[in-house]
Structure formats: C-alpha cells, structure tokens
Amino acid sequence: MPEAKQVHVAVAVVINTTAQVLISKRAEHQHQGGLWEFPGGKVEAGETLLSALDRELHEELNLHVDSAEPLLSVSHNYGDKQVLLDVWQVTRFHGEVQANEGQQWLWADITKLQSLDFPAANVPILEVVEKLLARG
C-alpha cells in the first residue's frame, strides 16, 4: 500500500488562570470523531504555525492568539491517516470562547482531563499538559 500523505496540524494548548485547559469534542463525522481534542487544524500552504494556530482557534472557538510557544511535535500513523501534530502553548490570548461549529467545549482541570477520551496521538501531549496543569 502507498504511504498515506502526512497532514500537518497546528494544535493549541490554552490554559486559563485557574489551571484548566481548553478542549473541545470532535464531531462524529470527522476523523477520530466523538473524541476530545485540543483545538486546531490543518496548516494551509504559505501559512506559519502561529497564523494557523490563530486562524483555527478563531474559526473554532472565537479566540485570538497574542503569543504562543512550541511545546512538542507528535507524528502518528492512524493507518487511514498520518498526522504531524505541532503543539503550541498559547501564553496570551483574547476573546470570549464561543462554539462556532456547534461543538461541545470545556475548560478541563487535570482530573476532568484524565477522565475523557482523546485520539491515540494525544498520549504524549496529555503527559505534557498534565505536568503544566499540576504546576498550577
């Protein structure tokens, strides 16, 4: 079988002042549908990671990124799809969260985060985020 093309995805870790992280639920019809995710989406041609992050966060949840720094990258092969997740921590943002795609979303504390189901590629991301949340 030919190798699946790798999809480059910008992923946002947004933590609020009460040690909660912003997550939303993928629609059933999407790849990895019904699972929780950190907001984000495909990087478009000619776009920087930072502008992809800002565009996706705004399209999905109405927030704008003021500053962000790289956290980790995860390459994962789902069999039907190969993804490269470029995960950034959004250190400053503005706006009020609004579900622009009608999706469920929430600010999750560490306990809540550990109780929810995420795609397989998220295992290393969750480890890093849990450390950030535990740090307060």
Ligand SMILES: Nc1nc2c([nH]c(=O)n2[C@H]2C[C@H](O)[C@@H](COP(=O)(O)OP(=O)(O)OP(=O)(O)O)O2)c(=O)[nH]1
């Ligand atoms: N945003 C995001 N995507 C993730 C996470 N974990 C994970 O495996 N993915 C995968 C699922 C998808 O295959 C891919 C994201 O692509 P997507 O389809 O949501 O991209 P998009 O937001 O541009 O959506 P669309 O307009 O193409 O529907 O990355 C995660 O935590 N956040």
Ligand SMILES: [Mg+2]
């Ligand atoms: Mg998306």
